Amino acid sequence: MIRLFKVKEKQREIAENANGRAPVKKQSAGELRLHKDISELNLPKTTTIAFPNGKDDLMNFEVTIRPDEGYYRGGMFVFTFQVSPVYPHEAPKVKCKTKVYHPNIDLEGSVCLNILREDWKPVLNINTIVYGLHHLFTEPNYEDPLNHEAAAVLRDNPKMFESNVRRAMSGGYVGQTHFTRCTC
Template identity: 70%
Template sequence: MINLIKAKERQKEAAANADKPPVKEQTATHLRLQRDISELNLPPTCTIEFPNGKDDLMYFDLTIIPDEGYYMGGIFPFSFQIPPLYPHDAPKVKCKIKVYHPNIDVEGNVCLNILREDWKPVLNINTVIYGIYHLFLEPNPDDPLNHDAAAQLRDNPQMFEHDVRGTMYGESKDGVYFDRCFDI
């Protein structure tokens, strides 16, 4: 009889809660990501956007518009995909346009040590954003994905600057057409 009463109580409780939306359980990844996003301190030339709304923090876009260096004035959009095991696994970051850069290949892969072997759970989204931002201020020819761009930066910085400017306007380089990154 007691089990029947408890079952009826559970049915009444379930019926009362039926029109309420289910409470979404927060995982450790979501809690950490919420903290990382709330503590962001973006450089003034960076913006972040959540295309799926603020409820989906696992995917967002970053736009960098450098105000100095070889890439000054260009608009460089990136996508961030946060893995389910974040912060134990690094975010997956891709440049959404083709850019002539020693540390970014034409598929948009980014060569940044903290996104690979140097990732540690104590690092956060802010650290990654500043790392990518820094690549536009000071490209690193010693750890390249685009070996031709890295060699050109090392051996002939003036020609590298010329080619960066041309490709930012949508010109091709070595048979590869690059995306115009002004007013995209």
């Protein structure tokens, strides 16, 4: 009996592939929605998207932001996106690969952005997240920090904060923490 099922399965596969094309992998609802979101992206001119695993793996990609204003002007910051098959019902997991001195991004790359946590709604999309990340670089928020030290410096001494950001982006130390150069 088992052989019979294998034979029938093989015949069905041959019939489906009779047109010479590879079998089509079924996409999850999340993959379909993500494909739509990516096709409709309207990225700022300072932002690019890349698929390190190729176009066959849309669920994992990188976004690079190069701010052209604010404290982080001239820097290059790479974020990884891991999108769940249940997207858009669950927000993508976003991490900053670039070590950055920032009140809303900790040294491990975790990102404090409300739409990635409690304010996520299925009507939001990848474009919304990219603009949210971009906004973190133009308007860092010391009131909701992940890096409390950077937030305190931004709040109490903006000039010192700017100096620390420049030093970190140039590949120097801020306190005991070394940052890799990330300027373009």
